[in-house]
Amino acid sequence: MCCLDKQKKSPQKQPLQIRSNQQGQKKDIKVVLLGDCFVGKSSIASRFCTSQYQSQYELTVVAAYNSIDMVVKGQQLKIHLWDTAGEEKYKSLLSLYYRDANAAIIVYDITSTETFNSVQGWLKELDEKIQNNEMVLALVGNKCDCLESERKIPKQKASNFAKTHGMIFKETSAKTGEGIKQIFTQLIEQYAQDKL
Ligand SMILES: Nc1nc2c(ncn2[C@@H]2O[C@H](COP(=O)(O)OP(=O)(O)OP(=O)(O)O)[C@@H](O)[C@H]2O)c(=O)[nH]1
Numbered sequence: 763m764c765c766l767d768k769q770k771k772s773p774q775k776q777p778l779q780i781r782s783n784q785q786g787q788k789k790d791i792k793v794v795l796l797g798d799c800f801v802g803k804s805s806i807a808s809r810f811c812t813s814q815y816q817s818q819y820e821l822t823v824v825a826a827y828n829s830i831d832m833v834v835k836g837q838q839l840k841i842h843l844w845d846t847a848g849e850e851k852y853k854s855l856l857s858l859y860y861r862d863a864n865a866a867i868i869v870y871d872i873t874s875t876e877t878f879n880s881v882q883g884w885l886k887e888l889d890e891k892i893q894n895n896e897m898v899l900a901l902v903g904n905k906c907d908c909l910e911s912e913r914k915i916p917k918q919k920a921s922n923f924a925k926t927h928g929m930i931f932k933e934t935s936a937k938t939g940e941g942i943k944q945i946f947t948q949l950i951e952q953y954a955q956d957k958l
């Protein structure tokens with residue numbers, strides 16, 4: 763699944779393969795988190811990799827790395843997770859992190875229209891700069907623990923957007939853990955279905 767049809771633009775480029783690590787046992791998969799400031803990318807990374815959550819905001823500078831082992835369809839995998847900064851001044855550096863990723867998760871905050879509107883820009887950015895045509899994409903609406911009265915983006919609207927762009931979609935809460943493991947599992951399964 764991929765929303766980015768690069769076949770016509772760059773037919774010479776080869777799709778990325780899942781790489782074996784040195785022991786030849788676990789497969790390495792690179793996943794990148796993208797999205798505006800304050801949407802909860804670092805919180806999602808922390809919840810997924812360490813099962814922890816902190817309500818105090820710490821701005822990410824450029825990018826942060828974490829990894830976690832997973833077993834999908836009996837195959838041992840090492841997920842290399844790059845949590846990027848949402849702040850505009852770091853944007854020009856982010857292609858270093860996503861250009862050879864196997865999968866990207868674009869995150870918005872369900873209580874912020876602005877962050878949802880930015881998703882299109884993140885897709886454009888990927889479309890212009892990625893090297894491969896097999897990057898699996900997911901759209902994640904984070905902070906779904908918030909009150910319905912605080913919600914600005916209807917779930918159906920985001921789901922339709924994701925479908926139109928060939929993206930996996932899930933609402934998550936890094937605060938409660940809802941949907942976090944599921945979105946990564948879905949993403950990896952999607953990427954791995956023809957390769958493991
Ligand atoms: N209610 C709620 N708050 C959350 C959730 N996830 C993150 N937050 C809060 O939102 C704020 C921003 O979270 P971060 O994870 O630092 O956001 P970020 O996207 O990494 O921000 P940058 O590093 O600046 O790009 C923090 O105060 C978090 O505690 C969530 O699922 N629910």
Ligand SMILES: [Mg+2]
Binds near residue numbers: 803804805820822848
């Ligand atoms: Mg961050």
